Ligand code: ATP
């Protein structure tokens with residue numbers, strides 16, 4: 001096993017990046033490593049690596065060159081084991097020889113040529129082995145160009161602007177792909193019209209919004225507005241009119257479809273019928289499945305011949321309209337499409353967006369596209385108008401209200417004046433990363449209606465829409481204003497998003513981005529589009545992975561981030577904060593109080609406030625902590641470990657003093673000590689406590705809150721360890737809270753720095769990483 005395949009996760013779990021599985025604990029990890037799958041993949045990887053080392057990458061030959069001709073040429077240097085040509089373009093070939101020696105021989109020749117054509121021959125780039133489980137593979141995925149192919153094509157063009165255009169060219173539909181989709185839709189339309197008279201089947205989403213890519217899913221809207229009745233007996237008509245072909249599974253009318261009254265049926269019931277019609281009456285469609293529990297219920301299907309995946313929904317008129325809006329944006333400036341394609345692909349490669357299975361905590365492509373549109377609205381000379389500006393240009397016939405939301409904009413861009421902005425694509429892409437790397441996500445709401453980022457506190461007043469689901473990234477839908485398009489994003493994805501933006505921003509400042517490499521190295525957008533390895537997908541860098549305990553770790557800085565969360569605040573605080581600029585400070589103060597509460601009252605650590613920041617680590621600090629501990633020993637009636645009951649009394653006195661405490665400002669630091677291994681075995685005790693509570697809880701009273709449970713768990717651990725004879729702290733550390741600064745961020749950061757070298761600090765910090773943010777949220781929620 002390679003050590004690097006296994007990385008620890010929080011709570012004692014592991015991740016095997018080779019097999020892409022999570023293992024909950026060490027015994028399952030050991031079983032997994034000895035298991036068939038892991039061993040098989042190890043051996044496949046070894047073989048692939050050897051094959052890669054024995055291969056060369058060849059390009060520059062004439063189009064249409066055959067596998068045989070290439071084999072013939074390289075036979076001169078030894079035995080050719082295999083030749084793999086790129087799928088259809090004749091751009092490159094990978095030639096595998098029987099041994100490394102033969103590869104050396106090939107590469108030692110300064111120039112190769114075939115039929116008078118100079119060849120470029122180089123070492124095959126090492127491509128990290130990645131296991132893709134078969135069943136998870138997207139049916140459209142096979143049509144995607146792979147990274148090696150893409151980077152080769154992008155490196156051939158003259159500059160970065162051309163690279164973006166090339167990427168668009170390689171990804172967008174061909175005419176036949178577009179035609180195929182239209183045919184599938186008209187086939188569905190024909191059959192559905194029999195069952196749902198006057199219905200319309202409309203394509204929306206990436207198939208038609210001008211941001212199509214090979215193999216993207218087909219989003220379909222079944223418009224039943226003019227359909228008053230459903231005709232279950234249409235199956236007979238459909239058959240006689242020859243709609244069904246050989247694929248049609250002949251069924252008797254009764255067994256095919258049941259009757260349903262459209263006026264009183266729920267969306268889920270209608271979709272069940274849609275699924276049946278699709279399955280039984282539309283030729284060439286299979287794997288039909290109604291997913292009625294999702295936020296947006298759909299019927300999923302796959303078109304057999306092409307492998308295309310489709311979704312049919314019935315309540316999605318707004319999406320059809322926002323598709324037209326994106327089409328309009330794309331038509332207003334030729335820079336929009338190449339930029340969106342590149343940024344969407346970057347986001348996909350960095351595992352930030354474009355989850356092919358939908359849902360989850362990744363951004364979807366719609367959200368990414370809105371980010372690009374907003375950025376283009378915000379250039380000093382805007383490239384795209386705001387939605388409100390567009391509305392000004394709309395005629396009578398463009399007026400459109402859907403579900404009460406104003407969706408008015410002109411049907412085409414002919415009346416809209418072209419921008420005078422002349423920035424190139426290379427510059428715009430770099431500016432995009434710069435713009436969003438310095439963006440205040442949690443503290444603002446991105447509005448495409450007026451092209452501004454509004455303070456979240458503007459949205460929490462009495463007149464504001466209460467439904468808006470605030471999250472670490474807030475993008476207001478340009479039409480359905482109460483909808484946060486990125487409301488599904490979790491903190492982890494948001495952190496990764498920011499980290500990737502920072503990296504991209506830095507890279508775009510380098511010469512490697514701006515200039516074509518003369519040394520045949522990857523340049524321009526190629527480096528931005530490099531796929532992430534699975535280990536790069538973690539959130540903030542974790543100390544336990546890269547540092548050997550006690551060395552760099554002891555003086556390393558370990559950060560916890562506590563994002564601003566409106567949901568934790570009481571209605572009263574929200575009211576007070578309405579429109580206020582000070583919400584960062586208010587949040588900071590609440591986090592500071594909560595941190596202290598969690599450390600002292602829940603984790604039973606000793607904490608002493610210190611005025612000085614960044615003081616030298618010295619023995620005096622440790623002594624002062626020892627004194628703190630002695631005090632604790634005294635108040636706990638001579639017991640070595642604090643007595644839980646008295647501890648509770650102490651906790652309430654802590655509470656009192658904290659309510660009287662002044663507001664925390666600036667950077668706040670505490671010196672802290674942990675006396676017991678309070679991070680070990682919590683899960684087990686938590687389970688036991690829950691079990692016990694349920695037992696004695698038959699009358700459903702006294703349900704313990706999570707804060708109290710966690711305090712009890714710590715007490716249980718302290719009692720277990722009571723007999724041990726430890727008199728000095730296990731871990732001493734400094735805890736500092738500070739705001740990230742300016743308008744760029746809303747998080748309160750907590751820096752945890754070990755005071756003494758301690759291997760246990762790594763374990764302890766690992767625990768804090770997942771424990772503290774959740775506890776702080778709960779604590780603020782409860783106390784506010
Ligand atoms: P792709 O399918 O290539 O990922 P897409 O643009 O089709 O890109 P989907 O997730 O399939 O993205 O969504 C289809 C359409 O549904 C979008 O184009 C948009 O019109 C609408 N849509 C998707 N997500 C949202 C959302 N969060 N809020 C509002 N509309 C959305």
Ligand code: MG
Nearest residue numbers: 205206217219
């Ligand atoms: Mg789609």
